[in-house]
Amino acid sequence: MIIFSIIVGTFIGVFSTSILRWYLKRNVHFDSFGGREIIKIILSTLVASAIFGLLNIFFGYIYIEFGPELTETEIHMFEGYDKIMVQVLNSVFLVGAWTITYLVIKLLLKLNQNRIERLELNTSLKQAQLNTLKGQINPHFMFNSLNNIRGLMLEDVDKSREMLTKLSEIIRYSLTKNNINDIPVREELEVVDNYIDLSKIQFEDRLEFVKQVEEDTLDLRIPPMIIQLLIENASKHGISNLKNGGRILLAIFKKGDDLYIEVKNTGKLKISEDSTQLGLKNIEQRLKLLYADRASFKLEEISDEVMAQIKIPLACKSER
Template sequence: MELSSRKRNIAFWVLQIVGWGFINSIGALIPQNISFEMVVFSIIVGTFIGVLSTSILRWYLKRNVHFDSFGVKEVIKIIVSTLLAATLFGLLNVFFGYIYVEFGPDLTETEMRMFEGYDKIMVQVLNSIFLVGAWVITYLVIKLLLKLNQNRIERLELNTTLKQAQLNTLKGQINPHFMFNSLNNIRGLMLEDVDKSREMLTKLSEILRYSLTKNNINDIPVREELEVVDNYIDLSKIQFENRLEFVKKVDDDTLDLRIPPMIIQLLIENATKHGISNLKSGGRILLAICKKGDDLYIEVRNTGKLNISEDSTKLGLNNIEQRLKLLYADRASFKLEEISEEVVAEIKIPLV
């Protein structure tokens, strides 16, 4: 989860105080025979020096080092600023050490040995480089991890937005694609049989109502999808009359499983448009749905040959492939092949 700027700042200050306090506590408690006053002074002042110098360093790094375009200039800035912070760290150690020696309580022998050379600035700075350098490395590692996490979240949000936009576009293709085909059928029968035309309009309105109400969701129960398929078949049978035979073999344990809306209807429509409609004697469409292990298998067989014309947009087939890929990635599959004078379309959808 991405941390807010306020929470990151709070976490930084807590880690600063606790971290430097812990380091100085260890340094103050290891030596033997030192006074309580010396321990308290070392912890408080050491923590103050560490927090002050590294907080100034952090302020500089945040405003002058661009991690998005990290290069030689940024490395130089980090090295120079680290050396300057270490110098400040060492000078403050010398200053507060002088204050304690000159104005503090009498020193024990152990404390006197501890303060030997406290006024040697270069020694203090060199010692400080190690501490401040370790702090910089830790800071940069945390900064990098937060940046990587932020980039990951942004990519996920972008992919989610893109996928949803693509899904909405694909869903929007279904309605006009199906509607134009149905309206053409109605137009052909309008002057021949008014009753049949009226019945086709009723079926069409039911199908369009279904597609519109399910347009904002990504999955529905199989039984709801079968209702629109039945309406489509009834609609098509009015046109094809006895030329169309529809057989449905659906296992009962699949009726409540969830699938993308309109996906079976597209298979049936493709079988009708590119299969049965091209055969003078008509043919059969078989719909079979079953569950195998953790996958749902949807199969549509139609009489005919797999012969997609060059001028075909293959809108329905492409729609199915893209929706499955967007919703299930590589876990779903769709294949279309010709087997023994039949065109077989099979979809495999993961259930877990």
């Protein structure tokens, strides 16, 4: 009887709790734990307890009816085996204790996982900041700008001095804003204007720049350099490849609880094989680190234009 009880008890316990564990893993979401999840846990525990109790009654009946003759001690031990409420209450206690233990272990594992993810994010953030610095200070842009300003000095000294000031502002901005998570839109637009003015020395009339920025977005905060990187990408991979030049359109607007930043440029979506796409990867990585899955970035070709779009949530602050 002892051997039978151990084997059957182990089977019933494993069977009942396996069903419960399967249900909890599929239907209880610990990331959004709330009242609904608590109700699911209670109801599933009661169902598992009922299964546990009914199986005890069933195997007890099998042993009494078809097993060896019971001794007085065994008869005393089997008293009440057929009382459903007694079995269910005992089962609720045992299965409930198992459920609490399971949830505690699950919580500890979740906390440990979150800690590991935070450490990985911190490491990734440091690397992203380094990549940001690398992506911001474009040596080709600096060389071209200095070369163009040198040529401009022969024609207009005052204009060349102004362009040198704008270039120094871009470099200063890149270095000082590297460790800052967000800045006002209006501050980012100042750098964009400086970049466009420097680019127009090279492109002259081949570059048309249009801004469509809603007034109520100017004080909203965004990660630094993301607009400038989009404009630089549109200029370098779009306008510079067109003989007759083209247009870059910058639109910033709100839609619902999100801020949208769109940069459209004339041309086709062609990325050269030797391109590292560091700027685009930079944007995606920083958005992921700061907003998780609540922000998005996409690059696509629409008709004869290439559109880069960034969506940033307004309802919540960045996580860093």
